[in-house]
Amino acid sequence: MIKKAAEKFYLALIFILLYAPILTLIVLSFNASRTRAKWGGATLHWYQELFKNEAIMSALYSTLLIALLSALIATFIGTAAAIGIQSMKRKFRTFYMGLTNIPMMNAEIVMGISLMLLFIAFRINLGFSTILIAHITFNIPYVILSVMPRLKQTNRHTYEAALDLGASPLYAFFKVIFPDILPGVLSGFMLAFTMSLDDFVITHFTKGPGIDTLSTKIYSEVRKGIKPEMYALSTLLFISVLLLLLLINFSPKDSSQKARKQTITRRSRALAFAFKRVIPTLLVLAVTAGGIYYSFQGQKRSKQKVIVYNWGEYLDPEVITMFEEETGIDVIYEEFETNEIMYPKVQSGAIAYDVVCPSDYMIQKMLDNGLLAEINFDNVPNLKNIGQRYMDKSREFDPENKYSVPYCWGTVGILYNKTMVDEPIDSWSILWDDKYRDNILMQDSVRDAFGVTLKYLGYSLNSTDLDELTEAMNLLIVQKPLVQAYVIDQVRDKMIGNEAAIGVIYSGEAIYTQNENPDLEYVIPKEGSNIWIDSWVIPKNAEHKENAEAFINFLCRPDIALMNFDYITYSTPNTAARELIEDEDIRNSKIAFPDDSELEHCETFHYLGDEADAVYMDLWNKVKSK
Template sequence: MVKKITQKLYIALMFIFLYAPIAVLIVLSFNKSKSRAKWGGFTLQWYKELFANQQIMNALYTTLVLALVSALVATIIGTAASIAMNSMRRSPRTIMMGITNIPMLNADIVTGISLMLIFVAINYTLGFTSVLIAHITFNIPYVILSVMPKLKQTNKSTYEAALDLGASHMYAFRTVILPDIFPGIMSGFLLAFTMSLDDFIITHFTKGPGVNTLSTKIYTEVRKGIKPEMYALSTLLFVSVLTLLILINRTPSEEKINKRLKKKAVQKESNSKFRIFKPAIILIVIAALIVGSFAGMKTTSGKNTLNVYNWGEYIDPEVITMFEKETGIDVVYDEFEMNEEMYSKVETGAVKYDVVCPSDYTIQRMIEADLLAELNYDNIPNIKYIGKDYLQSAEAFDPGNKYAIPYCWGTVGILYNKTMVDEPIDSWSAIFDEKYKNNILMINSVRDAMGIALKYLGYSLNSTDRDELEEATNLLKEQKPLVQSYVVDQVRDKMIGNNAAIGIIYSGEAIYTRRENPDLEYVVPKEGSNIWIDGWVIPKNSENKENAEKFINFLCRPDIALLNFDYITYSTPNTAARDLIEDEDIRNSTIAFPDSATISNCETFKYLGDAMTAYYDDKWREVLSQ
């Protein structure tokens, strides 16, 4: 009795661990609030917006087409390769099987980077075709390893007997061998389809502008948080798969089975007449999918195009549509999640972007590496709407404002819950105070974390003095037992849900969190902090520089800058756009637009060189590994 109860309890716990996260996701897809920590009531809004969201639907379309086409092609190639290998002698076959296993034993990142380097070496422009080729290459070993066991089980005598009776090699293969190995072919196809559908690494390293799968789309949204529409999409996918599994695993009654057998027997003779057309139909379907996939992709080259590379969720999609309508220029839009990721792509020239939006210290790094083209201000007259103070601040990393136009800016500060702290906070000392142990959310970013410690100690956040950096490292080590967790975007939901008293956050995120939870307050500590500026730049290898300058000029237009401010909530350097803000509380907000005294007490990050960057990384690893 006890044994049975234990078994049932074990199974129940197993299912809870497996499906509890999915259940949470399904609930969130009906949550009216965008925050994961707050229930705002039941809604179907996210399902409606899902089908209206062109970026997500394009990513879904690309994912399905890529998985289906790559799996079909990989299955054909893999099956042919398996037949060839099976006919080899033992030693060559063993060697070939060993080679087949290498990509499967290697980490995906090795395969992804290797494929990217091959494309770069042969000067092949990254795009949908490069991803398709990479997925096919990645999938072939899975097909081979599924088909080979079935080939070994095949009776060669039957095949040879068919040949002796006058059958052609193709007919004998189609009628004798193919039925025996078909289960292996289907297993290989389904495995290849699943691996392609779920892949992120291979796609990430081989995709070009405008190519996004669901995995890469979700990855680029991490900086701003995953959209609720993604919860709705995931729910629909889960329900679809569950429904298919139920239908497939339904056991028909004996009467239904007999009826189906009789029906098949009647149709067998008539269907045999059309058997010759089946391969042609399959080829037509594959060709249609490939042609359709290319038709759905915007071209990445040409005088009437613009390749944009921006942070995830960092522009109002309507702005891109408006720009395309007004100028007739097709925008191919791509997103990145880290400055380092963007820098490596621009540096290698694997993809030629026309306009990019890096952060301040990365802009300096790109200038020093001679990767950027100087701007022609005759083509950017709307620069007059960018505040002089912001242009002056940008000179810290772009002397003379030759290469960059400020786009968004903000500060790094403390978000605290007024009901969970003893008194208003105005100093970094709060995050090092033992009374808030396990109630502190520290930012998981080397420059931000080290910068906070350096400012608290009275040093520059761009310090290169190793003694000062050692002191900052020790301070962060002492703080670690007080920290609940090291986070970036997760701080929003945790603070909204009252899961911590204090969190480090970017000012733009603070505006959103205070809307969701009025008990939250944001402050830039009196010791000073980081004031960051993201700006638009044009890489030297841009093929459409004039279009890029038109785009930058368009974004500097006050009404367009206002649309972007409302969408992303990060502060705009466009003073004319600020005057257009209707909400007086937002227009005069000290979070979105801090006073000059606060700004003058802040610093922008500077690029410190590869050696010092590596040193910072080493110090941060010391803190996290303690």
């Protein structure tokens, strides 16, 4: 009795571990609130928004199309290769099978980076075609591995007999050999399709702007905060797979052996019909539809275009639509998660971005390395709307204001829950208070973490003094047992859901969290902090420079800057746009627009050089490893 109860408990535990996350995801897909930390009531809104979201639907379609095309082509090439290898002498067959196995034994990241470097070396622009080529290359060995065992089981004498009876080699192959190896071919196709559908690493390294698959889209969403539409999409995918499994495994119970045989026969015929007629038809329709879709998109796109590389969720999508309609310039839009991810892609020149939005210190680094082009401000008359205060601050990283145009700015401070913190906060010292153990959230960023600590110690957040940095490192190590988690955007949801008492956060995120949870308060500590500026720049290798300047000029228009402020809640340096803000509390918000007295001890991050960056990273690794 106890044994059976234990078995049932163990089985229930396994199912809970397997399906609890999926159930959570399904529940969140019906949550009216955008944040997982707050239940806003039941709704189908996110399912409606899913089908309106062009980025997600485009990623879904691209995923299916790439998987189908790569699987078909890889199956054809792989089958032909398997036949060729099988016909070789034993030692050559062993050699080539060894070569075939190498890609499957290698880490995917090796193949991804290798293919990316190959495309760059031959000056092939990264995009849909490079992903397709990479997936075909990746899938071919799996097809060969599936077909080879079936080839070994075929009787060569039967094929030769067909030739002796007058059949052509091609006719004899399709009538004698192909039926025998068909199960292996189908198995190879399904394996290739599945591998392509599920791939992230190779896609990540070989994709270009304007193209995403579900894996790369979900990865970027996780880094910046998952949209509720993704919960809806995942729910639909889970239900689709579940229904498919139920249909495949459904079997009517019948005690009669004859009835079972009839059922098996009917099922075999149905499967045979599906493989011979339905599946090929669906594949042809899908490929044809894809070809029509991409041809239509190609005709729809104007010859004028601008390739934009921006932070995730950092521009109102409606602004892009308005720009395209007003100018006739097509926007190819791509997102990044950190400056450190953006920089090597621009530096490599693999993709010629026309306009990019880095942060202050990264702009300085790009300038020092000769990666930026001067902006022709005759094409950016709306620059007059940017406040002089922000142009002057930009001189810290762009000394002559020739290479950048401020887009958003803000501060780094402390967000705290007034119901969980019973004292006024005005200092970074609260982050080392043992009273709030396991209730403190720190930014998972080397410069932000060290910047906070250096300012608390009374040093510059741009310090390169090894003694000062070591002191900051030791203090971060002392603090680590008190920290609940090192996070990036997740601090937002955790603070809204009352999962922590104190968090280091960007001011724009603080505005959003206060709207969701009125118990939250934001403060810039008295020791000072980081004041950051994200600006638009034009890479030196930009191919559509005038279009890039037209895009920057459009974003500097007061009404457009206001739309972006309302969408992303980060402070705008556009003084004309600030005057258009109708809500007086927001227009005069100390969080969004702190006065000079609050910014007195604040600094902008500087690029400290590769050597200093290496020191910072080494010390940060020591903190994280403790």
